[in-house]
Amino acid sequence: xxxxxxxxxxxxxxxxxxxxxxxxxxxxxxxxxxxxxxxxxxxxxxxxxxxxxxxxxxxxxxxxxxxxxxxxxxxxxxxxxxxxxxxxxxxxxxxxxxxxxxxxxxxxxxxxxxxxxxxxxxxxxxxxxxxxxxxxxxxxxxxxxxxxxxxxxxxxxxxxxxxxxxxxxxxxxxxxxxxxxxxxxxxxxxxxxxxxxxxxxxxxxxxxxxxxxxxxxxxxxxxxxxxxxxxxxxxxxxxxxxxxxxxxxxxxxxxxxxxxxxxxxxxxxxxxxxxxxxxxxxxxxxxxxxxxxxxxxxxxxxxxxxxxxxxxxxxxxxxxxxxxxxxxxxxxxxxxxxxxxxxxxxxxxxxxxxxxxxxxxxxxxxxxxxxxxxxxxxxxxxxxxxxxxxxxxxxxxxxxxxxxxxxxxxxxxxxxxxxxxxxxxxxxxxxxxxxxxxxxxxxxxxxxxxxxxxxxxxxxxxxxxxxxxxxxxxxxxxxxxxxxxxxxxxxxxxxxxxxxxxxxxxxxxxxxxxxxxxxxxxxxxxxxxxxxxxxxxxxxxxxxxxxxxxxxxxxxxxxxxxxxxxxxxxxxxxxxxxxxxxxxxxxxxxxxxxxxxxxxxxxxxxxxxxxxxxxxxxxxxxxxxxxxxxxxxxxxxxxxxx
Amino acid sequence: xxxxxxxxxxxxxxxxxxxxxxxxxxxxxxxxxxxxxxxxxxxxxxxxxxxxxxxxxxxxxxxxxxxxxxxxxxxxxxxxxxxxxxxxxxxxxxxxxxxxxxxxxxxxxxxxxxxxxxxxxxxxxxxxxxxxxxxxxxxxxxxxxxxxxxxxxxxxxxxxxxxxxxxxxxxxxxxxxxxxxxxxxxxxxxxxxxxxxxxxxxxxxxxxxxxxxxxxxxxxxxxxxxxxxxxxxxxxxxxxxxxxxx
Numbered sequence: 001x002x003x004x005x006x007x008x009x010x011x012x013x014x015x016x017x018x019x020x021x022x023x024x025x026x027x028x029x030x031x032x033x034x035x036x037x038x039x040x041x042x043x044x045x046x047x048x049x050x051x052x053x054x055x056x057x058x059x060x061x062x063x064x065x066x067x068x069x070x071x072x073x074x075x076x077x078x079x080x081x082x083x084x085x086x087x088x089x090x091x092x093x094x095x096x097x098x099x100x101x102x103x104x105x106x107x108x109x110x111x112x113x114x115x116x117x118x119x120x121x122x123x124x125x126x127x128x129x130x131x132x133x134x135x136x137x138x139x140x141x142x143x144x145x146x147x148x149x150x151x152x153x154x155x156x157x158x159x160x161x162x163x164x165x166x167x168x169x170x171x172x173x174x175x176x177x178x179x180x181x182x183x184x185x186x187x188x189x190x191x192x193x194x195x196x197x198x199x200x201x202x203x204x205x206x207x208x209x210x211x212x213x214x215x216x217x218x219x220x221x222x223x224x225x226x227x228x229x230x231x232x233x234x235x236x237x238x239x240x241x242x243x244x245x246x247x248x249x250x251x252x253x254x255x256x257x258x259x260x261x262x263x264x265x266x267x268x269x270x271x272x273x274x275x276x277x278x279x280x281x282x283x284x285x286x287x288x289x290x291x292x293x294x295x296x297x298x299x300x301x302x303x304x305x306x307x308x309x310x311x312x313x314x315x316x317x318x319x320x321x322x323x324x325x326x327x328x329x330x331x332x333x334x335x336x337x338x339x340x341x342x343x344x345x346x347x348x349x350x351x352x353x354x355x356x357x358x359x360x361x362x363x364x365x366x367x368x369x370x371x372x373x374x375x376x377x378x379x380x381x382x383x384x385x386x387x388x389x390x391x392x393x394x395x396x397x398x399x400x401x402x403x404x405x406x407x408x409x410x411x412x413x414x415x416x417x418x419x420x421x422x423x424x425x426x427x428x429x430x431x432x433x434x435x436x437x438x439x440x441x442x443x444x445x446x447x448x449x450x451x452x453x454x455x456x457x458x459x460x461x462x463x464x465x466x467x468x469x470x471x472x473x474x475x476x477x478x479x480x481x482x483x484x485x486x487x488x489x490x491x492x493x494x495x496x497x498x499x500x501x502x503x504x505x506x507x508x509x510x511x512x513x514x515x516x517x518x519x520x521x522x523x524x525x526x527x528x529x530x531x532x533x534x535x536x537x538x539x540x541x542x543x544x545x546x547x548x549x550x551x552x553x554x555x556x557x558x559x560x561x562x563x564x565x566x567x568x569x570x571x572x573x574x575x576x577x578x579x580x581x582x583x584x585x586x587x588x589x590x591x592x593x594x595x596x597x598x599x600x601x602x603x604x605x606x607x608x609x610x611x612x613x614x615x616x617x618x619x620x621x622x623x624x625x626x627x628x629x630x631x632x633x634x635x636x637x638x639x640x641x642x
Numbered sequence: 643x644x645x646x647x648x649x650x651x652x653x654x655x656x657x658x659x660x661x662x663x664x665x666x667x668x669x670x671x672x673x674x675x676x677x678x679x680x681x682x683x684x685x686x687x688x689x690x691x692x693x694x695x696x697x698x699x700x701x702x703x704x705x706x707x708x709x710x711x712x713x714x715x716x717x718x719x720x721x722x723x724x725x726x727x728x729x730x731x732x733x734x735x736x737x738x739x740x741x742x743x744x745x746x747x748x749x750x751x752x753x754x755x756x757x758x759x760x761x762x763x764x765x766x767x768x769x770x771x772x773x774x775x776x777x778x779x780x781x782x783x784x785x786x787x788x789x790x791x792x793x794x795x796x797x798x799x800x801x802x803x804x805x806x807x808x809x810x811x812x813x814x815x816x817x818x819x820x821x822x823x824x825x826x827x828x829x830x831x832x833x834x835x836x837x838x839x840x841x842x843x844x845x846x847x848x849x850x851x852x853x854x855x856x857x858x859x860x861x862x863x864x865x866x867x868x869x870x871x872x873x874x875x876x877x878x879x880x881x882x883x884x885x886x887x888x
Contacts, residue, residue, distance in 0.1 A: 004718075004734040007853045007860050035727035035863075037850075037870040059851045101849030103867060106726075 005030050008105060011058060015078040016612075017125035025115065034106040038098035045096040051085030053106035054126075060102025061508065064094045070565070071626070073619065074099070076508035083126045086112050168256055168270050169249035171285070172278035176269075178203050181213045181237035185225055188216060188236040199267045199279050202240050211274045214240030217267055246271050247280075252332050257285050258339045261297045300343045306351065306407075309344060310414040316340055317416070317591050320378050324588040330580030331552050337376035342367060342466045344415050345384065345408065349467050352407040359404070360397040361389040365467040366476075368424060372464035373534065374550045375580075378587045379526075379597040381420040382412045383459055385431035387472040392434045401432055422456060435472050442479055449489040455497055461538060462549050477547065484542040488632075491543050495632035498535035499625055503618035504528040511603045511615075522600040525583035529614075532621050533576045536628050540564070543632075551576060563631065564624075572624055575617035582610055660884065661685040661807045674800045676769045683776035685807060688884025692724045692873060695883050697809070698778035699727075699866035700788050701858045705739065709790045713739030714764060718858030719774060722781075722866045724873045733774070734859035736761040764795050775806070779883060783841045783865045785810040807887040811868045814886065815839045818876070844868055848875065 009030045012018045018026060034053070038044050044055065044062060057079050064072045064081055072094055075081060085092045086109055115122045177195045179188055181202040192200050204213040216236060224230065224239040245263055247256045249272045256268055260282060268280045296315055303309045316337070323333045345365060353359065368383040370376050386401055405426035413419050426432050433441070445457050461480060465473025484490060504512040504523035513521045537554040546557035552573060559569035587597045603611060628634070662685050669681035686695055700719045706712035720732040738761040782788040785808040796804040819836045837843065841864055842855060848871035853864050873879070877886070
């Protein structure tokens with residue numbers, strides 16, 4: 001063997017997974033390397049041929065295909081392929097083709113097996129394709145992400161707050177106790193005593209309604225029975241609470257806590273789809289909570305002036321940093337901040353109405369975009385609108401709503417939710433309209449499929465009524481759900497717009513950076529990372545009639561359809577989580593340094609771990625975008641601007 | 643450095659006879675057992691398709707270009723098929739020149755005098771080299787050096803010639819890029835000079851990576867890769883080797 005094959009040795013050793021091998025192992029490996037050259041368009045591996053080598057791309061570019069002929073991935077210098085067939089000791093499953101003149105170093109099977117058996121890191125790397133690699137990265141959690149750049153500030157020093165990671169299902173310890181609403185009050189009290197529970201779930205008889213008809217608690221027995229002198233033989237349905245708020249077992253404990261604080265509940269039944277599993281109480285949650293600052297939502301509704309609300313801004317930033325440091329996932333953080341944003345909006349309108357008097361006609365506040373999707377971060381503009389009752393008289397009544405919108409908008413701005421640069425706020429006359437005008441506006445967007453008109457309007461398709469007559473919002477949602485899915489040309493326009501923002505990844509997996517401006521040599525994690533995923537999830541969600549707003553929930557719905565190939569939905573979920581977390585952690589760092597938060601990062605400030613997985617994630621997004629093009633036939637004129 | 647004439651039929655060794663016949667002739671006429679064994683291993687007939695030929699890329703680093711005064715410093719070689727290079731039989735051999743004058747070695751080759759102090763002389767490596775070459779068609783980029791210096795070394799040492807066919811990757815490039823330097827008038831007419839035939843420039847045209855030159859084995863590897871690219875680009879596995887060698 002000849003270690004003087006410097007060119008091969010030095011190149012191989014500078015790339016993972018070979019970088020971690022001992023020097024002798026690399027020398028030994030180089031002596032067994034074979035070199036092959038493929039002209040552009042030549043097949044490198046044919047499906048079904050015997051797997052003999054690990055392929056390492058020395059120069060050039062290669063495309064790997066699925067058996068269906070669909071493009072699986074594109075690889076460039078320094079990347080490996082062919083390992084899966086070797087590990088399975090089987091035939092080649094994915095054909096590979098050179099798309100440029102390509103020089104490949106071939107590592108024979110026997111050498112591959114030796115490295116695979118002897119070196120765990122090498123084996124780990126080989127076992128993961130980029131989507132699996134990304135998933136592992138997520139599972140490893142934040143500790144590994146960026147070395148020590150973010151110090152854990154948890155005073156007790158334990159690893160994160162369990163409340164933030166825990167699914168509600170893990171908080172349920174005892175069997176759920178239920179009864180029929182027809183039992184007497186006395187019987188209900190006996191059941192509760194016998195089972196030593198403080199609440200009783202009363203199941204709906206049958207039918208398509210909610211599975212839980214009502215709920216009674218110890219306190220109800222005191223306040224509604226004893227204090228009022230009710231007959232113990234009356235049916236429990238006479239005193240039970242109705243319209244019970246519930247959570248799903250897969251939701252995070254943190255979200256349940258926010259719900260309970262928002263509705264001032266002490267008991268929250270947990271369902272698995274339609275099956276009641278148990279009841280979570282405030283004290284269950286408090287046992288898990290280690291910090292008091294998540295009670296911000298409760299504080300908001302106790303504040304009496306805008307000044308007092310504005311004083312909460314630093315607390316909100318601190319909470320954000322704390323959630324990040326405790327290892328909360330992007331979904332939890334987005335939901336917590338959105339809940340705070342919604343609560344601030346609600347409280348501001350309450351205070352506004354107190355100052356300006358009651359509204360002349362009923363109205364509804366729409367949350368739009370990130371807040372509606374439960375994806376708020378520290379750096380999200382306020383996007384909102386008013387839907388007014390159709391009895392609205394612009395001449396005499398608009399002054400009131402204009403003043404209310406101004407009150408809301410200024411208040412939010414002072415609390416850290418800055419004015420919307422695109423002027424999508426209720427302060428803008430255009431976005432302060434009666435319901436019928438909103439309906440024709442949405443019909444116009446959907447029927448006239450003008451891509452330019454839609455360009456700034458996609459944010460309106462993520463809407464949620466958060467204050468006042470929320471049924472107005474429900475009517476708009478209904479209109480969107482029934483119309484959008486049946487309008488292929490609308491979906492095509494929306495899909496085309498969703499392709500305008502490409503991930504910042506060049507052909508050879510290098511990051512594409514901003515060429516100039518204030519953010520020169522950086523890339524934007526929102527515009528080129530999370531936003532493209534939200535955009536494409538929105539298109540698919542509207543196509544399949546999903547009622548969800550949150551991108552993660554939308555992807556879960558989309559997964560149940562055949563809009564995406566098997567596994568792509570999960571890959572996108574992982575990509576979303578990873579990019580969101582890099583973005584959120586970036587913001588948390590800025591907040592800790594008291595800098596103005598922004599979404600741009602310089603690749604050199606990322607850890608190698610983050611860089612590699614970001615590339616994997618971006619590649620998943622790019623692939624999903626390519627598929628969107630194909631799925632909604634965006635064809636001619638689809639822009640590809642970077 | 644002019645490449646060899648474009649038409650290989652004018653190459654001196656193949657003018658009258660094919661290489662197989664020439665090897666048979668030489669194997670009868672040389673007396674040195676090492677040379678005899680080399681020629682006995684014979685040479686494939688000219689009509690043999692490229693896919694059946696064992697090649698060996700060879701590169702010499704010398705103290706200069708003058709056959710009369712310069713000496714071989716190192717020899718790198720690596721065997722290959724038309725579509726596959728095998729690194730396991732690659733070698734890089736450093737040679738101590740006989741009564742060599744002082745040359746500024748390290749400047750180009752990275753070979754220092756201390757490297758050479760313990761290196762074998764040409765005589766000691768000749769047998770291994772010939773054994774490795776036997777049965778292979780030699781590949782070189784600008785064959786004058788490899789052929790000329792090895793032949794001269796054998797003649798000096800043994801008084802007998804070392805001849806062999808060479809597929810010259812530079813000559814293969816010259817076939818499509820006829821060397822041409824426009825004069826002032828031609829330049830004014832808009833004619834541009836032919837592309838460079840140097841190893842690194844030729845490789846670039848086939849999308850091959852940039853290697854650090856002037857290390858015998860690296861250059862041999864570079865030549866081998868260039869040859870695979872040339873076959874993939876312009877010839878075929880069925881091309882008779884006689885159309886390529888000179």
